[in-house]
Amino acid sequence: MKDVDVFKRLLAIVEKYRRESHAGTFLEYRDPAELAALLDLERGEGREDWQMLFEWVEKYLRYAVKTDHPDFVNRMWSGASLPSIVGEIVAAVSNTSACTYETAPVSTLLETYMIERMLHIVGFVGGQGQMTTGSSNANMVAMMCARNLHDPAVRTEGVGRGALAAFVSADAHYSMDRAANILGIGLSQLIKVPVDDHGRMDMEKLEGRLEEAVGAGRRPFFVAATAGTTVRGAFDPIEPLLALRSRYGFWLHVDGAWGGVAVLGEQLRRRYLRGLELADSFTMDFHKMLGLSLICNVLLLNRQDNLFRQALSAGDGSYLFRDDDGEGALDFGPSSLQCGRRVDSLKWFLDWKFHGQAGLAARVERFLDLCRHAEKCVEQHGELELMAPRESFNLCFRYRWPETEANRFNLALRTRLYRQGISMVGCAYIDGRLVLRLLVTNVAWTVADVERYFESLIAAGRQLAAEWPAAS
Ligand SMILES: Cc1ncc(COP(=O)(O)O)c(C=O)c1O
Numbered sequence: 001m002k003d004v005d006v007f008k009r010l011l012a013i014v015e016k017y018r019r020e021s022h023a024g025t026f027l028e029y030r031d032p033a034e035l036a037a038l039l040d041l042e043r044g045e046g047r048e049d050w051q052m053l054f055e056w057v058e059k060y061l062r063y064a065v066k067t068d069h070p071d072f073v074n075r076m077w078s079g080a081s082l083p084s085i086v087g088e089i090v091a092a093v094s095n096t097s098a099c100t101y102e103t104a105p106v107s108t109l110l111e112t113y114m115i116e117r118m119l120h121i122v123g124f125v126g127g128q129g130q131m132t133t134g135s136s137n138a139n140m141v142a143m144m145c146a147r148n149l150h151d152p153a154v155r156t157e158g159v160g161r162g163a164l165a166a167f168v169s170a171d172a173h174y175s176m177d178r179a180a181n182i183l184g185i186g187l188s189q190l191i192k193v194p195v196d197d198h199g200r201m202d203m204e205k206l207e208g209r210l211e212e213a214v215g216a217g218r219r220p221f222f223v224a225a226t227a228g229t230t231v232r233g234a235f236d237p238i239e240p241l242l243a244l245r246s247r248y249g250f251w252l253h254v255d256g257a258w259g260g261v262a263v264l265g266e267q268l269r270r271r272y273l274r275g276l277e278l279a280d281s282f283t284m285d286f287h288k289m290l291g292l293s294l295i296c297n298v299l300l301l302n303r304q305d306n307l308f309r310q311a312l313s314a315g316d317g318s319y320l321f322r323d324d325d326g327e328g329a330l331d332f333g334p335s336s337l338q339c340g341r342r343v344d345s346l347k348w349f350l351d352w353k354f355h356g357q358a359g360l361a362a363r364v365e366r367f368l369d370l371c372r373h374a375e376k377c378v379e380q381h382g383e384l385e386l387m388a389p390r391e392s393f394n395l396c397f398r399y400r401w402p403e404t405e406a407n408r409f410n411l412a413l414r415t416r417l418y419r420q421g422i423s424m425v426g427c428a429y430i431d432g433r434l435v436l437r438l439l440v441t442n443v444a445w446t447v448a449d450v451e452r453y454f455e456s457l458i459a460a461g462r463q464l465a466a467e468w469p470a471a472s
Contacts, residue, residue, distance in 0.1 A: 001050040009054060017061045018068075022444070025421030026069035028062060035063060070442055070449045071423035071456075076258055076285075078442040080293035083354040087347025088293050098131075098341040099333030100320065108330050111345035114352060115298060121357065122263055123277025124302035130332055131298055131344050135257030136175035137337060138283035138299035141312065143179045143222050145281065145301060146251030148311040150221035155314070159184040165213040166222040167191045169201035169236055171229040173255065189218070198389055199234030201225065203244070210248050220250045227273060227284075228259015231428040231437060233394030235259060238275035253281045257297075259392055260284030265361030268368075272392065278302075289367060289393065289441050290360055292351050296344050308335030363443060370440045371395055373447055377454045383461060384454070387435040396428070396435040399461040407434040408472055413457075413464050422456050 068079025098104040115129035132138045168176045170192040180190035193206045225236035245252050262268035286296035313334045378384045378397045387396040401409040417423050426437040
């Protein structure tokens, strides 16, 4: 097949998928053995047979979870915006590494341009930034910058001398534990501060933990506020953390992987992110609520020196990076964890230009309205109960069931919804109780979709209740 025919065939398949993926169910569930048989993975290798490849492409799409389907409310993202898909395709076709200007001139300028936009929006005057492979890595790089600033010798000598202490809320994302592990801080040096009834970090408790750490000869070097916790959607208050920072001298990072999108709208920002412009670092994902295809993240530092390079570069002087011709100063590679760097900036730039800041902020406001409506639905349906006060974009609820079996019942309900292709919703535990976590991230969702979602969930719940305990 000629290139042109490959592209034509592919575009026809992809266009059909986009057109039809809303019809029918979000998943044609097959158990792993059935699916393996259908995929027929042992079929011939080395035949250069496009027909065979396209059969796999079609099967891949057929049995994929249709994440842009209205019944997929499982994750912090759904589907992908068209401008970002275009960016992905072009980046794949031109295939380069965004680590130097030399190999990725346009992408380097696009990434620089978008980072400057974000620094301006966030209010980090003269700051620096980079795209990372997601907020998990961004959180680690932020902790690493804080560690190296606090103790520059750690870069060569290791962490052991004089224990460092980092602080996050008990509801912070697990990537913080990973970061503490990878960076040699140690899990027991990552102090989990209890949260209040709303899931926000308790400031008095934090102060107590800071005092204890100092008293024990440890040095508090890093505190992370979560802007939109993973399960409850709570925002740790930034302003009281700034006051504590001036006393204890730690680095204040804001993990806005999920709720950092509030920075795009004036009202949202006032409500959720007061004081952000004075934090030391901030990360947010464009691949979650904003609908860009995975991965699209930015990490910003609120400082004018070259800390990214100081903290991250190591052993890279021999072949790749050049400062001699001036353009080397633009390279993202020396201040990144990776050598090969995907071009994520093109889709970011195209999507930004397509929707604009105001368009993206309006999308976030709409999601918030829909989540408020979902909250009302839960309150109105006697069979459902809210499991945590709604803080922002997350709704934690469950099907009412006697406490002793409520976890098992709700887990069985979730599995039934998934396997029958009715809907896919996330679940999590709050204080040992299983909750269903609804996240509205589908741009196509309307009030009617919210109501339809709960009706189908309740219908499945009633059916399960009628079969219980046999169905347990
Ligand atoms: C609060 C928070 N931080 C960090 C992350 C990790 O983000 P990523 O998937 O981009 O690594 C998540 C993911 O859900 C999150 O909810």
